[in-house]
Amino acid sequence: RMQYHAWSLLEQGHRVVLCGYAGEDVIPPLQDANAWRRSGGASTNNGNNGSPGGDEDVLLKIIRMKPPSPPKSLRRRLLPLYLLLRLVGLVYSLLRTLFITIPMAHHRKDANGRKQSVPIDCVLVQNPPSIPLLLLAYLFCISRPLLLLPRPGLVIDWHNLGYTMFDVSDWHPIRMIARLYERTMAPRADGHLCVTSAMKRWLQQNFGLANCPEGRISVLHDRPPEFFRPTKPMEQHRLMKRLESSFRTAAAGTGTGTGGLMERMGVGKHGDTNRTLFTEIVGGKARLRQDRPALVISSTSWTPDEDFSILLDACVKLDTKVRRRGDDGAASSFPHVVVIVTGKGPQKEMYEERMSRLQLEHVSILTMWLEAADYPLLLGCADLGVSLHTSTSGIDLPMKILDLFGCEVPVCAIGFDCLDELVVDGKNGRVFSTSSELAEQLVELLDSVPNICSAQSDGMTSRATGELERLRKGIRGMTRWRENWNETARDIIIGACPRQKTTTGPGNNSGDGTYRHQYQDDGGDWDPPLGLKLAIFFSSFFLFYWLTRHFVL
Secondary structure (H helix, E strand, O other), X not given: OHHHHHHHHHHOXXXXXEEEEOOOOOOHHHOXXXXXXXXXXXXXXXXXXXXXXXXXXXXXXXXXXXXOOOOHHHHHHOHXXXXXXXXXXXXXXXXXXXXXXXXXXXXXXXXXXXXXXXXOOEEEEEEOOOOOHHHHHHHHHHHHHHHOOOOOEEEEEEOOOHHHHOOOOOOOHHXXXXXXXXXXXXXXXXXXXXXXXXXXXXXXXXXXXXXXXXXXXXXXXXXXXXXOOOOOHHHHHHHHHHOHHHHHHHHOOOOOOOHHHHHHOOOOOOOOOOEOOOEEEEOOEEEEOOOOOEEEEEEOOOOOOEOHHHHHHHHHHHHHHHHHHHHOOOHHHOXXXXXXXXXXXXXXXXXXXXXXXXXXXXXXXXXXXXXXXXXXXHHOOOOEEEEOEOOOOOOOOOHHHHHHHHOOOOEEEEXXXXXXXXXXXXXXXXXXXXXXXXXXXXXXXXXXXXXXXXXXXXXXXXXXXXXHHHHHHHHOOOOOXXXXXXXXXXXXXXXXXXXXXXXXXXHHEOOOOOEOEEEOOOOOOOOOOHHHHHHHHHHHHHHHHHHHHHHOO
């Protein structure tokens, strides 16, 4: 979601510094930072080539943090000390990023050709994490005037409530302190974006935002960007060829793998190179196989708040139901089901060990980790998605469902409060509460896959019928991220920037029905000499130290 914010701001022509932990790759539109350059006062994305120009023309800078962390062995022995040291490392990393790295990220040349740092207009943070990010971001914003620089606005994107992430009782001291901290910081922000309408109402009633003007708080529902879409047959074929080794690796030593299925369908090590489990090349063109398996996708963080055992038990019950159909002579019409589970997390190995003991005939369960560019392609191949996300607060929604909806894939989602803001049972998906309910829904929905396969193979997708296709039609036409962001988030973010103004003249139309917000940047900002900045900073530091020593200690 924060990467989508960065993408939208870049499209509006703003300089962006995107900060996050080192590790995973960014979304495809942001992977080449040099492609985003200022051209004639607006932004252009020139693909991988980039346009010639100095570093000051680059609009996107990506900062990857690696906070120092104590050894994991200390966690098993002295958990309180481990958590304290980890917090200290995180505070150090955030302070260094906020006060040193970010201000130096962007620069421009003045009239004399000297480099100047670009003033920071807004700090946009996602919550959670709350501790210590909200406090440090707020201190950064209010400290900028000490260096004779404009005070940036602070906008919080409320994706969830941070204090609910602590897995303790409501009256536990840690949870109560975390809630008080979050409650104290909320009114100090200049703008608020909420992931659901329920989140907005809750914040207004409980976190002191009842009197927050409507122009400073808005509901920004998650919406899929354009690169989440149904995957074309040739793209599917190339993807499945790339993933063949992953299929074999995932199948090794497990009773739920696809090894036997691949051999039966002629895509083993010595099989037809023009075939995959799901596609084939006929006459030089790719098409979906009529006998392909049904593909079910579930993305999980492998944590206790996403109970993967529900899906695992549902797959066992689904396999049993299909076997019973075989006893009645009706099993041949039901497709083999391949369930791919993506994601990383602490409980992954535990469930993989449990999966290895299963012996399923009609269901294959595989775990995979995909590159950022391959993830939307795989979702676009799926027949059905499964969401196991249960909200810790009861007022947030999983983005993973939106990714599937962007690919026009219906979802079976476990029910919780406010899920109906996203998944409407019987319209764009199904809602379940137990593994038995999920198994029943899988049987009902996947039963129509052979009909869909036949229509897709013949290139007549409009003739596909069945409950799965009816749900798919309920997804089509969903608003995408760009128009949703322009309508609900742009004015909140730009309105929090003290140096911004909104211009709505004909010359500012961006070409997509929106209007650009431009800097009040007429060269009138005075950039104090470095020596004066340092003098003010150290004077303030020593004043704070003296007051603390004499009046606190």
